[in-house]
Amino acid sequence: MTKHVKYVAIKDFKDLKDSDKIYTEGDIYPRPESKKPTKKRLNELLGNANKQGRPVIKEVPLTKDEIEELEEQELDEQE
Numbered sequence: 001m002t003k004h005v006k007y008v009a010i011k012d013f014k015d016l017k018d019s020d021k022i023y024t025e026g027d028i029y030p031r032p033e034s035k036k037p038t039k040k041r042l043n044e045l046l047g048n049a050n051k052q053g054r055p056v057i058k059e060v061p062l063t064k065d066e067i068e069e070l071e072e073q074e075l076d077e078q079e
Contacts, residue, residue: 004067006060007030007058007059008060009024021034029045
């Protein structure tokens with residue numbers, strides 16, 4: 001079962017660990033074509049351990065529809 005959250009940019013930033021992808025406030029992190037970020041990277045961006053010295057993303061709960069879609073995808077992958 002997947003954790004039911006997504007990450008949203010709260011400040012504009014350049015992801016130096018993803019081909020210098022530019023995220024603007026409100027963008028979903030990471031972009032769909034990017035590899036899944038490590039827990040360490042998420043913690044850097046959620047906290048102060050990054051070049052801006054402040055959080056640049058926040059955790060946002062998925063909507064009921066997003067959770068249902070995710071669970072359907074997980075079931076399809078198990079088949």
